[in-house]
Amino acid sequence: xxxxxxxxxxxxxxxxxxAMGLLLVFLLLVGCGKDPPxxxxxxxxxxxxxxxxxxxxxxxxxxxxxxxxxxxxxxxxFINTRSTSSWTAPATASxxxxxxxxxxxxxxxxxxxxxxxxxxxxxxxxxxxxNALPGNIATLPERMKADGYRTFxxxxxxxxxxxxxxxxxxxxxxxxxxxxxxxxxxSVAAWDPARTTGDExxxxxxxxxxxxxxxxxxxxxxxxxxxxSVADARSRYLSEISFIDGQLSRLADLLxxxxxxxxxxxSDHGEEFFEHGRMGHLPSLHAELNDVVFLVHGPRVGVLPxxxxxxVSLIDVMPTVLDLVHLPHAExxxxxxxxxxxxxxxxxxxxxxxxxxxTLFAHRLENMLHGRSLWSAMxxxxxxxxxxxxxxxxxxxxxxSREQLPESRTEDPVGAGLEPAxxxxxxxxxxxxxxxxxxxxxxxxxxxxxxxxxxx
Ligand SMILES: [Zn+2]
Numbered sequence: 001x002x003x004x005x006x007x008x009x010x011x012x013x014x015x016x017x018x019a020m021g022l023l024l025v026f027l028l029l030v031g032c033g034k035d036p037p038x039x040x041x042x043x044x045x046x047x048x049x050x051x052x053x054x055x056x057x058x059x060x061x062x063x064x065x066x067x068x069x070x071x072x073x074x075x076x077x078f079i080n081t082r083s084t085s086s087w088t089a090p091a092t093a094s095x096x097x098x099x100x101x102x103x104x105x106x107x108x109x110x111x112x113x114x115x116x117x118x119x120x121x122x123x124x125x126x127x128x129x130x131n132a133l134p135g136n137i138a139t140l141p142e143r144m145k146a147d148g149y150r151t152f153x154x155x156x157x158x159x160x161x162x163x164x165x166x167x168x169x170x171x172x173x174x175x176x177x178x179x180x181x182x183x184x185x186x187s188v189a190a191w192d193p194a195r196t197t198g199d200e201x202x203x204x205x206x207x208x209x210x211x212x213x214x215x216x217x218x219x220x221x222x223x224x225x226x227x228x229s230v231a232d233a234r235s236r237y238l239s240e241i242s243f244i245d246g247q248l249s250r251l252a253d254l255l256x257x258x259x260x261x262x263x264x265x266x267s268d269h270g271e272e273f274f275e276h277g278r279m280g281h282l283p284s285l286h287a288e289l290n291d292v293v294f295l296v297h298g299p300r301v302g303v304l305p306x307x308x309x310x311x312v313s314l315i316d317v318m319p320t321v322l323d324l325v326h327l328p329h330a331e332x333x334x335x336x337x338x339x340x341x342x343x344x345x346x347x348x349x350x351x352x353x354x355x356x357x358x359t360l361f362a363h364r365l366e367n368m369l370h371g372r373s374l375w376s377a378m379x380x381x382x383x384x385x386x387x388x389x390x391x392x393x394x395x396x397x398x399x400x401s402r403e404q405l406p407e408s409r410t411e412d413p414v415g416a417g418l419e420p421a422x423x424x425x426x427x428x429x430x431x432x433x434x435x436x437x438x439x440x441x442x443x444x445x446x447x448x449x450x451x452x453x454x455x456x
Contacts, residue, residue: 040201041301041325042194042261043144045317046251047095048244049088049157050211050281052270053081053291055241061234061273063241064221067249068295071265073305075297076342080311082378083269086289086364087111087281089159091268091314092207096139096166098318098333101363103431105131107373108365109159110439111454127438128445133165134432138330140318142169144203147327152193155207156184158448163437170205177448180216181208181247189254201261201325206251210240211271213280213453218243234273262298262324266317275402280453283366285376285385286403290362296342298324304344310355311378312338332431356380359421377422382415384422392419 055063056072057079084094089109090101097104108131133139141151153160153170156179160166167173172191176183184206193202210216215236217224222239225231248265257263269281275288294312296303301324315335322329323339336355340348359379366372372388381398385406393406394415410416439445449455 039199040148041298042202042204042255042257043149043264043321043325044204044206044251044255044257044261045095045140045264045266045321046248047092047205047207048211048241048265048267048293049207049209050213050269050271051241051244051267051293052288053079053267053293054288055211055238055270056293061238063238063245065242065245067245067252068265071248071252071263071297072295074299075263075295075305076303076338077307078294078296078310078312078338079307080309081266081292081294082311082313082360082362083267083290083292084314084362086269086283086285086362088157088268089164090363090365091292092160092166093133093164094314095266095268095317096141097133097137098315098330098335099137099431100315100334100361100425100428102426102428103332103334104133104137105430105432105434106133106164107131107363109164110449111365126441128441130163130437130439132163132434132437133168134430134434135165136432137332139165139169140321141203141205143318143322143327143330145169145171149201149203150193150197151203151205152188152191153205153207154184154187155205156180156209157207157212158452158454160207163439165434178209178452181210181244182250184208185247185251185254188251194255194260204255208244208247210244211237213271214451215240216243230273230279233279237271237273257297260300262296262301262303262321264317264321265293265295265297266314267293268314275404282453283364283374283388285362285364285374287397287401290376296320296324296338298342301325302343304342306341306344308338308341310341310352311358311360311380312336312355313360359418359425361422361425375422375426377418377425379418379421380414382410382412382418384415384418386422394418 083091084100085091089106093104093106101107145151151170153173155175158177161175217236218239221242223235270289272288276286281289316338319335319337323337340351359377362376364374366374366388375386377384383395385393394410395403
């Protein structure tokens with residue numbers, strides 16, 4: 001039986017049906033091969049108060065930190081990171097705003113002057129005058145929250161409180177003054193941000209204060225040095241850092257960070273053990289106080305392990321975090337995003353040039369009553385410190401990494417250029433004015449400040 005040949009109209013119809021079928025198969029194949037949209041990464045920033053950079057890296061005074069060593073091997077380690085100050089309030093405010101202390105205005109914090117303490121003793125009515133973060137400057141948690149993150153913060157340092165504005169932008173914020181790292185991690189575990197937030201991403205800020213004085217001797221790391229009080233204090237200090245290390249390991253397991261998000265570990269400032277004649281973190285901007293820790297760990301967001309020698313600062317942390325999770329850069333900002341370096345991008349060489357040519361700064365209020373300050377400027381191997389009498393001291397850190405050989409002037413063009421750069425920096429205006437706050441200085445607060453060494 002012969003078949004009737006298809007008429008042209010039927011042929012057109014069948015061709016169209018075949019084409020539609022092929023398109024359907026193609027769409028199905030493409031659709032099947034595509035992963036479901038991946039959840040946005042969680043972001044955890046841990047600040048290790050008072051941990052000097054060299055306590056984790058080199059030299060004879062290094063803490064035992066097996067967890068951080070392993071983490072570091074899988075992270076971008078910025079080995080030349082500078083603080084913007086040498087104590088908690090201004091440095092952490094720089095972390096939260098990407099601005100320098102003379103731009104965000106938090107220079108005072110919970111430091112009491114001896115004179116104020118004497119007045120309190122005699123009259124019982126003294127108060128601390130603090131400056132708060134200006135309301136018009138968005139903080140890191142505020143940025144994360146605005147972009148859909150659930151935000152959690154926990155801090156063990158008295159400066160990190162709502163009085164100064166550090167609780168702004170957090171859905172949940174707790175300050176547990178002087179709580180040890182095990183208690184802090186227990187508190188995070190009780191919050192269980194991963195369960196609480198479900199599919200929503202979260203931002204968690206943890207501020208650990210263990211390495212701050214008074215130092216507790218932790219076994220098995222503490223080595224008694226009864227005949228040498230400084231060596232003994234240093235051993236207790238390093239044992240605190242080893243203790244933190246174990247708790248960080250617990251925290252990382254708890255949050256499943258390697259797989260699920262971005263972990264940033266920083267310190268706000270270091271600690272002096274008589275490198276420049278004193279102990280603690282009294283007014284000074286030398287290396288043992290100004291050089292800090294900065295690790296970025298995030299295989300989930302494309303961070304490739306590397307050791308980076310470029311000079312960077314706490315002002316760069318916020319832009320880097322935002323960039324790595326694809327949130328827009330915040331303005332105003334004095335920092336730069338280091339995301340290209342973290343991801344090992346091809347275009348990172350332009351950023352490296354910029355970082356090497358940039359001047360970094362730091363500020364420390366020296367005397368509250370007289371408003372005197374210390375300032376520093378750093379570029380390449382050169383560092384300039386101007387003391388409270390505006391005297392300049394230059395250090396060539398290539399041959400004097402511990403800053404023991406001050407020079408009153410230098411012929412080196414990079415070093416000499418720091419003086420005009422610092423003069424320009426010192427004239428920068430505040431970018432907002434925070435509320436001035438008076439906190440009654442009662443006996444409890446006074447005792448707490450004394451135990452932290454926050455009285456001078
Ligand atoms: Zn601190």
